[in-house]
Amino acid sequence: MSIRIFQAALTAASLALLPGLAGAQVSEQPPIGDPVPFELPETTGFTLDNGLEVTFIPFGLAPTVNISLQVRAANIDDGSQTFLADLTGAMLEEGSAGRSSDVIATEIAAMGGALNVGVGRHTTNISTGVLSQYGPDAVALLADLALRPNFDDSEFERVRANLVRDVDVQRAQPGSIATEAYARILFGPDHPYGNTLPGEEQLRGYELSDVQAFYATNYGAGRARLYVAGHFDAAAMEAAIRDAFGAWATGDADAAAGAPASGGPIVQLIDRPGAPQTTIRLGFPAMAIGADDAPAMTVMNALLGGSFTSRLTRNLREDKGYTYSPGSGVTWTMEGGYWTFNADVTAADTAAALRETFGEITRLQSETPPADEADGMRNWLAGIFILQNASTGGLIGQLGQRDLYGLPDDYLDQYVPNILAVSDEDISRMARDYLPLDQMVLVLVGDLAVIGDDVRALPEVAAAEVRE
Amino acid sequence: MISAFRSLAGFALLLCAGLCASLCVAPVMAQPATDDGLHIPLRYERLDNGLRVVLAEDHTVPTATVAVYYGVGYRNEPRGMTGFAHLFEHLFFAGSDNLPEPVFYYYISNMGGIANGSTRLDFTNYFGVVPANALDAYLWAEADRMATPTINLQNFQRERDVVRNEIFVNVINQPYGDWTWIDLPMVANENWHNAHNFYGDLSDLDAATVADARAFFEQYYTPRNAVLVVAGSFDSDDTLATINRFFGDIPAGPDLPDIDVSEPPQRAEKHSVMTDPLATLPGLAIAYHMPERGTPEYFAMILIDQILVRGGNARLRRRLVDDLGYGTAVSGGINLLGNVFNYDGPMLWTASIIHDDAIAPDAVLGEFDTVIEALRQEPVSAETLASARSKFLTEFYSQLDYSTRFGVVDLLASFALFDDDPGRINRIEDGFEQVTPDLILETARTWLRPENRTVLELVPGDGRPVAASARSAEEAGQ
Numbered sequence: 001m002s003i004r005i006f007q008a009a010l011t012a013a014s015l016a017l018l019p020g021l022a023g024a025q026v027s028e029q030p031p032i033g034d035p036v037p038f039e040l041p042e043t044t045g046f047t048l049d050n051g052l053e054v055t056f057i058p059f060g061l062a063p064t065v066n067i068s069l070q071v072r073a074a075n076i077d078d079g080s081q082t083f084l085a086d087l088t089g090a091m092l093e094e095g096s097a098g099r100s101s102d103v104i105a106t107e108i109a110a111m112g113g114a115l116n117v118g119v120g121r122h123t124t125n126i127s128t129g130v131l132s133q134y135g136p137d138a139v140a141l142l143a144d145l146a147l148r149p150n151f152d153d154s155e156f157e158r159v160r161a162n163l164v165r166d167v168d169v170q171r172a173q174p175g176s177i178a179t180e181a182y183a184r185i186l187f188g189p190d191h192p193y194g195n196t197l198p199g200e201e202q203l204r205g206y207e208l209s210d211v212q213a214f215y216a217t218n219y220g221a222g223r224a225r226l227y228v229a230g231h232f233d234a235a236a237m238e239a240a241i242r243d244a245f246g247a248w249a250t251g252d253a254d255a256a257a258g259a260p261a262s263g264g265p266i267v268q269l270i271d272r273p274g275a276p277q278t279t280i281r282l283g284f285p286a287m288a289i290g291a292d293d294a295p296a297m298t299v300m301n302a303l304l305g306g307s308f309t310s311r312l313t314r315n316l317r318e319d320k321g322y323t324y325s326p327g328s329g330v331t332w333t334m335e336g337g338y339w340t341f342n343a344d345v346t347a348a349d350t351a352a353a354l355r356e357t358f359g360e361i362t363r364l365q366s367e368t369p370p371a372d373e374a375d376g377m378r379n380w381l382a383g384i385f386i387l388q389n390a391s392t393g394g395l396i397g398q399l400g401q402r403d404l405y406g407l408p409d410d411y412l413d414q415y416v417p418n419i420l421a422v423s424d425e426d427i428s429r430m431a432r433d434y435l436p437l438d439q440m441v442l443v444l445v446g447d448l449a450v451i452g453d454d455v456r457a458l459p460e461v462a463a464a465e466v467r468e
Numbered sequence: 469m470i471s472a473f474r475s476l477a478g479f480a481l482l483l484c485a486g487l488c489a490s491l492c493v494a495p496v497m498a499q500p501a502t503d504d505g506l507h508i509p510l511r512y513e514r515l516d517n518g519l520r521v522v523l524a525e526d527h528t529v530p531t532a533t534v535a536v537y538y539g540v541g542y543r544n545e546p547r548g549m550t551g552f553a554h555l556f557e558h559l560f561f562a563g564s565d566n567l568p569e570p571v572f573y574y575y576i577s578n579m580g581g582i583a584n585g586s587t588r589l590d591f592t593n594y595f596g597v598v599p600a601n602a603l604d605a606y607l608w609a610e611a612d613r614m615a616t617p618t619i620n621l622q623n624f625q626r627e628r629d630v631v632r633n634e635i636f637v638n639v640i641n642q643p644y645g646d647w648t649w650i651d652l653p654m655v656a657n658e659n660w661h662n663a664h665n666f667y668g669d670l671s672d673l674d675a676a677t678v679a680d681a682r683a684f685f686e687q688y689y690t691p692r693n694a695v696l697v698v699a700g701s702f703d704s705d706d707t708l709a710t711i712n713r714f715f716g717d718i719p720a721g722p723d724l725p726d727i728d729v730s731e732p733p734q735r736a737e738k739h740s741v742m743t744d745p746l747a748t749l750p751g752l753a754i755a756y757h758m759p760e761r762g763t764p765e766y767f768a769m770i771l772i773d774q775i776l777v778r779g780g781n782a783r784l785r786r787r788l789v790d791d792l793g794y795g796t797a798v799s800g801g802i803n804l805l806g807n808v809f810n811y812d813g814p815m816l817w818t819a820s821i822i823h824d825d826a827i828a829p830d831a832v833l834g835e836f837d838t839v840i841e842a843l844r845q846e847p848v849s850a851e852t853l854a855s856a857r858s859k860f861l862t863e864f865y866s867q868l869d870y871s872t873r874f875g876v877v878d879l880l881a882s883f884a885l886f887d888d889d890p891g892r893i894n895r896i897e898d899g900f901e902q903v904t905p906d907l908i909l910e911t912a913r914t915w916l917r918p919e920n921r922t923v924l925e926l927v928p929g930d931g932r933p934v935a936a937s938a939r940s941a942e943e944a945g946q
Binding site: 029030032035036038061062101102105108115131157158162166168173174273274275276307309317318319322325344345375379384387389390393 | 530573579599601611615629630643701710717746789790796855859865872932
């Protein structure tokens with residue numbers, strides 16, 4: 001075929017140009033063409049009389065549909081009862097509308113899916129993905145789960161024991177240990193943000209009546225949004241949704257407030273004898289997701305630690321080999337946010353890794369990044385925006401975040417232009433305004449016999465309140 | 469699973485590791501896959517140097533996905549060099565003759581793309597996505613490192629340190645870090661190729677040299693041993709010409725060594741106990757050798773996997789978790805380092821549970837047996853079979869609708885590499901049509917025999933991680 005002829009001709013040409021070179025390569029980088037615009041898929045929506053907001057996202061080619069009910073009844077509503085939202089979410093899976101979880105699991109499996117309940121900081125997500133033709137039936141099962149849980153006493157003890165077991169396993173993981181201590185410093189012991197794991201005795205003390213009370217107070221159509229993404233018959237789905245969710249009570253309005261993070265300087269050292277690595281959390285309070293500075297913070301984060309080509313990755317991993325997994329990110333909350341750098345570094349290199357990290361922050365604060373480096377970061381964020389949005393799960397996640405934080409309807413349309421408008425100097429300004437080392441929060445989980453002395457001798461640590 | 473780069477916290481993108489189904493062209497949209505099966509239009513060519521090329525054009529999203537699969541992985545890495553395939557994967561990101569700086573990943577990132585690599589049983593793969601306008605540049609960079617990667621002492625030592633840290637964070641400093649996907653195959657298999665520490669004994673990694681890396685590259689990273697897949701928004705004729713220009717002159721490479729990776733038939737049940745010093749609760753895992761890939765029994769085992777461990781109605785979960793409360797979840801599956809399609813050789817079906825201290829391992833095993841024996845006694849109902857098939861199809865189709873298209877290119881590359889037939893992707897559904905309740909019964913009777921099984925008990929230890937050197941010696945002695 002023609003390709004063979006073409007190739008033969010090309011081979012001859014290459015050899016003529018570069019005689020004697022085995023595997024002569026094309027040495028010149030090809031030009032990069034003009035970008036092709038990417039447009040988000042059109043969505044449609046409607047609101048039921050009880051306040052339930054529904055968004056339809058037709059997208060993709062697979063004959064499947066994803067359905068996600070996001071209820072603002074989550075850990076932020078725990079009060080002092082850490083994980084009560086998790087226990088409530090787990091009990092939703094234990095049967096509804098008078099039918100057992102076994103029967104329901106069999107029905108949804110016949111449609112190709114499973115019903116999942118995920119509890120987060122701000123929302124509980126009840127979701128499923130099924131073959132498209134079963135979409136309306138799946139809506140009915142999902143509504144049963146959210147509206148008519150059995151809350152059967154005979155299931156409760158086992159479900160609570162499951163959570164006790166999960167928490168036990170999490171407390172054996174260095175990452176969970178570090179994150180728990182870090183959140184406690186940022187938010188204190190009195191806000192749910194500051195309590196990421198319950199005590200075992202505390203968890204064992206919860207009764208079914210606590211779950212029922214949490215459900216009665218926090219679940220309702222007025223605090224929920226339903227997203228449908230994929231391939232589906234919109235009219236049939238709308239009818240199924242009106243039928244299944246129309247009678248849901250509006251419920252109480254949200255009552256739990258967010259909390260701003262507080263800074264340090266506070267250093268907490270947690271001993272893990274024999275640990276070959278030290279698990280690091282370093283962070284500072286940040287702005288809210290809708291703030292004017294948020295796009296600049298996003299670019300700063302990508303350049304400093306939030307991408308694989310970031311300075312911290314290049315320094316700690318690509319140059320020094322101290323770690324496999326450095327990274328940073330901004331976590332948004334209802335009252336602001338916080339920026340975190342995390343890594344697991346070879347124990348013996350802990351102090352050196354921290355010295356390099358502080359050094360990179362200081363350098364970014366004092367020197368505007370070169371234009372080509374900043375351009376690369378802006379390009380990367382614009383490029384991955386497509387990937388973040390070109391899937392059913394990604395679209396639900398992005399729209400869910402927009403809606404949760406009350407961002408403008410065109411937030412996603414403006415995202416890339418806002419990122420591209422961040423100036424090089426803005427990037428340094430973000431590091432100056434939001435990453436003051438003399439107000440850092442630092443948690444280290446590692447073998448203190450190996451790392452303790454070196455870490456305490458770092459000037460930034462010596463100037464902080466050190467908790468051990 | 470084992471990747472050159474780890475997903476970053478607070479970073480949504482790379483957490484969605486699957487990808488976009490947009491491989492069907494527009495006319496197919498009117499005929500969803502359920503009507504007459506999945507149909508991904510593709511073009512398959514072999515260059516004169518042996519490089520297999522698969523093109524799957526689709527313009528729904530203005531990006532292009534590129535993947536190169538080399539036919540060397542954990543299973544067929546050289547004896548005595550455990551973990552070398554993975555170490556080399558890291559090294560392959562360290563630059564190439566015409567792209568010394570910025571090295572590969574930075575080059576891709578700056579044009580708005582992402583790239584990664586991973587090491588699996590039977591291949592090492594490099595994959596990424598870029599805006600469609602940057603496809604040629606991506607192909608050029610990929611060709612340059614296939615021809616002339618930078619392999620020097622400095623990069624080698626650094627990447628070995630990074631790999632050591634990867635093993636620490638994923639295994640040595642992590643409870644339950646490796647028991648089902650490293651330890652269990654090591655016990656269940658007999659042939660060294662299937663039974664060595666895939667991540668690498670630290671002593672082997674320490675002993676590896678730059679010369680080893682150069683020899684490994686010359687033997688395995690050749691057009692003859694590779695598949696290139698491009699999926700997304702491009703013109704197939706133009707891109708094929710571009711591929712010829714960039715890859716066509718790379719020498720085919722030497723013949724590949726003939727390696728026997730077969731497993732002898734298992735005659736008696738194996739039982740092993742391991743200590744996980746960081747674990748707080750005991751665990752129990754079972755593994756059965758699988759029927760050969762592509763046979764009717766293989767497709768039956770995929771549905772048995774659905775019946776036993778996948779989804780809310782999975783029988784092992786219903787029994788051990790929901791009825792008895794022994795643990796929080798039953799995990800498992802086929803090819804824990806990949807999926808049911810992307811391997812080529814002996815394979816295990818695995819199930820495991822982390823369970824309460826108060827429950828004896830024998831009691832847990834007894835319940836596994838009760839559930840599995842039921843499958844060997846009488847045929848499943850038509851409803852059970854239909855449900856297993858629906859669950860499989862939802863998983864399979866969902867993989868197609870991810871924005872990176874990584875799921876699709878993985879299947880295309882695997883079928884090209886192992887079967888010289890990427891078109892198998894469009895016939896996967898057929899394999900399941902032939903599965904009947906009787907075939908499920910027969911498959912369970914033949915393959916889910918206790919004599920075909922390995923049982924691994926995990927016992928909690930004292931909470932102190934095994935020192936890296938001690939662990940290395942212990943594993944080397946196994």
